[in-house]
Amino acid sequence: MVASHTLVSLHPTLDCSHCRLHSICVAGNMTEEETAVLTQAVVHINPLKQGEFLFHQGDPFESLYIVRSGSVKCVMTDADGMEQIVGFNFPGDLLGLDAIGERCHTTSVIALQHSSFCKLSWDDFNILSQKCSHFHIQSLSIFSRELIHIHEMVMAMGQKGVEQKLAIFLLAISQRMKERGFSEREFILSMSRSDIANFLGIAPETVSREFTQLQKEGVIQVDRRRVQIESLENLRAIAG
Amino acid sequence: MVASHTLVSLHPTLDCSHCRLHSICVAGNMTEEETAVLTQAVVHINPLKQGEFLFHQGDPFESLYIVRSGSVKCVMTDADGMEQIVGFNFPGDLLGLDAIGERCHTTSVIALQHSSFCKLSWDDFNILSQKCSHFHIQSLSIFSRELIHIHEMVMAMGQKGVEQKLAIFLLAISQRMKERGFSEREFILSMSRSDIANFLGIAPETVSREFTQLQKEGVIQVDRRRVQIESLENLRAIAG
DNA sequence: CGGATGTTTGATGTCATTCAAATTGTGTGG
DNA sequence: CCACACAATTTGAATGACATCAAACATCCG
Numbered sequence: 014m015v016a017s018h019t020l021v022s023l024h025p026t027l028d029c030s031h032c033r034l035h036s037i038c039v040a041g042n043m044t045e046e047e048t049a050v051l052t053q054a055v056v057h058i059n060p061l062k063q064g065e066f067l068f069h070q071g072d073p074f075e076s077l078y079i080v081r082s083g084s085v086k087c088v089m090t091d092a093d094g095m096e097q098i099v100g101f102n103f104p105g106d107l108l109g110l111d112a113i114g115e116r117c118h119t120t121s122v123i124a125l126q127h128s129s130f131c132k133l134s135w136d137d138f139n140i141l142s143q144k145c146s147h148f149h150i151q152s153l154s155i156f157s158r159e160l161i162h163i164h165e166m167v168m169a170m171g172q173k174g175v176e177q178k179l180a181i182f183l184l185a186i187s188q189r190m191k192e193r194g195f196s197e198r199e200f201i202l203s204m205s206r207s208d209i210a211n212f213l214g215i216a217p218e219t220v221s222r223e224f225t226q227l228q229k230e231g232v233i234q235v236d237r238r239r240v241q242i243e244s245l246e247n248l249r250a251i252a253g
Numbered sequence: 254m255v256a257s258h259t260l261v262s263l264h265p266t267l268d269c270s271h272c273r274l275h276s277i278c279v280a281g282n283m284t285e286e287e288t289a290v291l292t293q294a295v296v297h298i299n300p301l302k303q304g305e306f307l308f309h310q311g312d313p314f315e316s317l318y319i320v321r322s323g324s325v326k327c328v329m330t331d332a333d334g335m336e337q338i339v340g341f342n343f344p345g346d347l348l349g350l351d352a353i354g355e356r357c358h359t360t361s362v363i364a365l366q367h368s369s370f371c372k373l374s375w376d377d378f379n380i381l382s383q384k385c386s387h388f389h390i391q392s393l394s395i396f397s398r399e400l401i402h403i404h405e406m407v408m409a410m411g412q413k414g415v416e417q418k419l420a421i422f423l424l425a426i427s428q429r430m431k432e433r434g435f436s437e438r439e440f441i442l443s444m445s446r447s448d449i450a451n452f453l454g455i456a457p458e459t460v461s462r463e464f465t466q467l468q469k470e471g472v473i474q475v476d477r478r479r480v481q482i483e484s485l486e487n488l489r490a491i492a493g
Numbered sequence: 494c495g496g497a498t499g500t501t502t503g504a505t506g507t508c509a510t511t512c513a514a515a516t517t518g519t520g521t522g523g
Numbered sequence: 524c525c526a527c528a529c530a531a532t533t534t535g536a537a538t539g540a541c542a543t544c545a546a547a548c549a550t551c552c553g
Contacts, residue, residue, distance in 0.1 A: 113394055164337075164339045164403070168339070172336075207531080215510085237518080461501050498551080502548090503547100504546105507540105510538085514533105517530105517531080518530080
């Protein structure tokens with residue numbers, strides 16, 4: 014529950030107003046005072062190691078989570094055991110939105126590396142939405158952008174060839190790195206080739222081939238999981 | 254703006270509490286009194302004929318819309334002119350959610366048949382969210398289910414063969430018909446073969462072939478746009 | 494009725510998958 | 524620190540699923 018009668022945080026080490034993700038997180042656009050209320054509601058949970066689950070598909074819905082550091086994949090498994098990665102998430106991203114309607118998680122979230130999270134209970138989320146219109150609008154905006162991301166994903170899967178898909182994927186990662194203050198030209202992929210393949214709906218071998226193909230064309234440099242984009246322009250041209 | 258000081262509707266012919274979509278629309282779970290406030294805010298706009306636009310991609314964001322009758326497709330066009338249908342929507346569905354974050358519509362919505370809509374301005378939406386916690390939660394739930402739908406879509410596009418895709422598509426339509434009180438076994442598709450093909454990321458000819466294939470297998474009966482599901486069980490088995 | 498549009502069906506081609514093997518990377522225990 | 528086993532990635536060759544091209548057919552609407 015939000016302890017709105019005091020602005021003094023019970024967790025002095027944790028303060029949303031000093032968080033470097035402030036602007037891209039739900040706290041964006043909130044006043045100093047509103048942020049203090051948010052700080053009261055947010056809980057830091059134990060960090061996860063690579064491969065550990067933040068929550069499982071089917072778990073009852075209790076809280077939303079925000080990635081604080083590291084990265085995760087969001088996986089959906091259907092009746093016949095097929096797995097589909099429906100998204101990768103990075104610091105500042107909000108997790109668990111799909112569970113609101115059905116009151117249980119429809120995806121599993123798995124850490125791709127050592128990762129930490131903020132936890133915000135559904136009750137507190139609603140109280141904050143009611144109290145702080147900036148929070149309300151900011152969280153809806155994040156929700157909305159999530160929808161756009163997945164729409165772009167569907168566009169890529171439906172309309173594009175494999176080289177285009179990979180280019181679009183790399184540009185999306187690049188964009189997210191940039192938003193978070195990292196280099197848009199050089200980064201380490203936190204997911205495996207198989208994860209990328211599954212996400213894009215293609216075979217892992219094809220991902221490999223297209224990586225080397227893009228390298229041959231001089232658009233990127235790949236070494237293991239390190240990617241350097243030689244020409245963003247050319248990559249955009251390929252993405253279409 | 255919501256005229257909350259009076260519960261008497263300015264549009265006597267329009268009353269959310271008597272709407273047959275009450276339960277699946279944003280009005281679901283709202284109290285009688287809250288519904289009255291919603292009624293004040295909602296505006297009925299001119300109906301659209303087949304092929305007409307409710308809004309265009311790029312239009313500034315002002316309002317959300319709810320399908321009252323008929324059906325629409327939601328289309329995204331990218332830089333190189335490729336079009337992707339990212340969803341079909343039916344009575345009770347909320348439209349325009351993708352525009353909240355970017356303050357402009359990222360998709361175009363086109364009527365598949367003569368269709369009518371309710372309009373709810375973004376300002377009123379926020380006021381209602383603030384005032385009525387049931388409305389707030391209900392709209393988030395609808396938002397959340399939209400995410401699940403598109404995730405299921407991505408699953409189908411990434412993991413499944415064409416026969417499965419079509420089976421999944423038909424089951425999704427069947428489910429939506431059922432939710433709206435129509436037969437889940439027999440319905441008229443409001444979209445063309447090309448629309449279905451585009452949505453599923455396959456060729457129109459392939460849609461044709463798979464329809465006849467499913468018919469040969471005795472799972473469905475197709476006549477033009479009328480579909481009869483002979484065996485929901487078998488169709489589910491094919492969908493996987 | 495007649496042209497335009499949408500749909501079905503058939504023949505051929507192609508891109509991505511699949512299968513298989515080689516290579517490299519990673520973690521663990523000696 | 525090195526050797527080993529296991530996992531991930533890369534590369535090659537063959538197959539296959541779906542797309543594309545082309546034409547016939549049906550439907551809709553004036």
